[in-house]
Amino acid sequence: MPSNHTAFSIGYLIFHGFTSLDVWGPLAALNSLTMNETASLSLISQTMDPVWVDRSPIPLREGIASPEFYETVNPTHTFSTAPDLDIIIVPGGGATRNLNATQPYVDFLSSRWTDDLTFMMSVCTGASLLARTGKMDGRNATSNKAAFKWVMSTGPNVNWVKKARWVVDGNLWTSSGVSAGTDMMIGWIESEYGTDKATNLANLMEWNRMGQDNDPFAELYGLTDD
Amino acid sequence: MPSNHTAFSIGYLIFHGFTSLDVWGPLAALNSLTMNETASLSLISQTMDPVWVDRSPIPLREGIASPEFYETVNPTHTFSTAPDLDIIIVPGGGATRNLNATQPYVDFLSSRWTDDLTFMMSVCTGASLLARTGKMDGRNATSNKAAFKWVMSTGPNVNWVKKARWVVDGNLWTSSGVSAGTDMMIGWIESEYGTDKATNLANLMEWNRMGQDNDPFAELYGLTDD
Numbered sequence: 001m002p003s004n005h006t007a008f009s010i011g012y013l014i015f016h017g018f019t020s021l022d023v024w025g026p027l028a029a030l031n032s033l034t035m036n037e038t039a040s041l042s043l044i045s046q047t048m049d050p051v052w053v054d055r056s057p058i059p060l061r062e063g064i065a066s067p068e069f070y071e072t073v074n075p076t077h078t079f080s081t082a083p084d085l086d087i088i089i090v091p092g093g094g095a096t097r098n099l100n101a102t103q104p105y106v107d108f109l110s111s112r113w114t115d116d117l118t119f120m121m122s123v124c125t126g127a128s129l130l131a132r133t134g135k136m137d138g139r140n141a142t143s144n145k146a147a148f149k150w151v152m153s154t155g156p157n158v159n160w161v162k163k164a165r166w167v168v169d170g171n172l173w174t175s176s177g178v179s180a181g182t183d184m185m186i187g188w189i190e191s192e193y194g195t196d197k198a199t200n201l202a203n204l205m206e207w208n209r210m211g212q213d214n215d216p217f218a219e220l221y222g223l224t225d226d
Numbered sequence: 227m228p229s230n231h232t233a234f235s236i237g238y239l240i241f242h243g244f245t246s247l248d249v250w251g252p253l254a255a256l257n258s259l260t261m262n263e264t265a266s267l268s269l270i271s272q273t274m275d276p277v278w279v280d281r282s283p284i285p286l287r288e289g290i291a292s293p294e295f296y297e298t299v300n301p302t303h304t305f306s307t308a309p310d311l312d313i314i315i316v317p318g319g320g321a322t323r324n325l326n327a328t329q330p331y332v333d334f335l336s337s338r339w340t341d342d343l344t345f346m347m348s349v350c351t352g353a354s355l356l357a358r359t360g361k362m363d364g365r366n367a368t369s370n371k372a373a374f375k376w377v378m379s380t381g382p383n384v385n386w387v388k389k390a391r392w393v394v395d396g397n398l399w400t401s402s403g404v405s406a407g408t409d410m411m412i413g414w415i416e417s418e419y420g421t422d423k424a425t426n427l428a429n430l431m432e433w434n435r436m437g438q439d440n441d442p443f444a445e446l447y448g449l450t451d452d
Contacts, residue, residue, distance in 0.1 A: 024250035031280040034295040054257040069260040177432040206403040
């Protein structure tokens with residue numbers, strides 16, 4: 001653990017087909033935060049090859065109309081070169097449904113999810129990768145609302161919370177789909193660095209914040225907690 | 227111009243220090259749209275080198291605490307290799323204040339902003355690059371609220387609209403800061419592809435939409451239209 005919160009070593013997992021906003025929403029907040037606070041970021045992938053955002057130039061599944069519509073970003077580390085990490089963040093995306101392609105990510109998470117980790121976080125269907133480690137069993141978590149039932153199937157022993165913008169269970173922070181990750185991250189910054197800093201950066205982002213319990217999308221997708 | 231809206235050739239400018247969410251908010255919407263609609267995307271930079279997001283590993287200006295906190299993305303085209311474009315989108319960021327570094331982008335915009343262009347769009351302080359071409363003189367536009375007065379100085383003959391989430395003037399679409407670009411893009415998708423499609427993809431993004439006239443940040447930053 002860092003000696004104080006300003007020294008966090010943050011690892012963000014990236015894989016082919018991750019959802020762009022699952023990474024660059026929270027990172028926009030963290031990029032802003034670290035204008036004044038010291039932290040380090042590692043973008044961790046299976047290899048150092050550029051990673052396709054949202055989709056591959058070769059369609060990952062049928063029905064994708066525009067294979068010529070894509071972006072790529074560059075990892076900074078692989079699983080074997082990643083430094084010690086205080087915080088791990090896992091994005092989602094349709095690609096999480098490819099269990100074979102994402103298994104090395106689940107293995108990496110299993111190996112790094114120890115008592116020494118300060119925070120584990122997921123955005124959207126990234127929660128499915130956490131669930132697949134088995135280490136989230138019995139803990140409270142949430143995920144993307146349109147994909148909720150599938151995500152639940154990846155961790156039947158997780159205590160899935162259907163209606164929440166994000167869920168905090170100790171050092172485990174999980175958000176609902178896509179944009180919810182940014183509200184969670186701003187909420188985490190508020191928790192760690194104070195309300196003034198969180199409010200200021202949210203305003204600079206002109207971000208329309210939603211609170212932790214404000215989740216109209218659960219009902220929209222027919223999810224109700226029993 | 228494309229024979230129909232499904233054939234748009236979209237060029238997104240990227241430069242060192244662009245604000246991450248200015249690109250990946252709108253692109254998250256467009257990436258989702260183009261799961262079912264055909265379009266092409268070019269990420270256009272001065273060179274094919276990776277582009278630093280939000281900041282450089284060498285601080286662009288003093289006071290940035292974490293040069294080890296950065297991400298890079300890859301252009302697909304340079305100014306000289308960019309294809310014919312129907313839509314150009316310009317992000318913002320603190321880097322837009324570097325007039326020398328961004329002049330080649332202004333020159334590119336000047337050369338491509340012709341009557342053949344279907345839509346010109348900017349997010350955040352990207353409007354300053356449009357203003358610097360002189361081609362926005364006399365037209366309605368908006369920009370980032372915290373940086374508004376500086377942006378106004380880059381185009382004194384533009385009709386700057388202080389209070390607006392985004393502004394539409396014919397084929398010119400300009401948004402307020404950072405997150406506002408995503409509301410604008412979802413609004414543009416609604417305008418071009420219909421309400422059902424826009425609503426569906428906003429819900430899949432779990433995006434908390436703000437309407438075109440909903441701009442609490444103008445007042446927050448002391449901007450009032452005379």
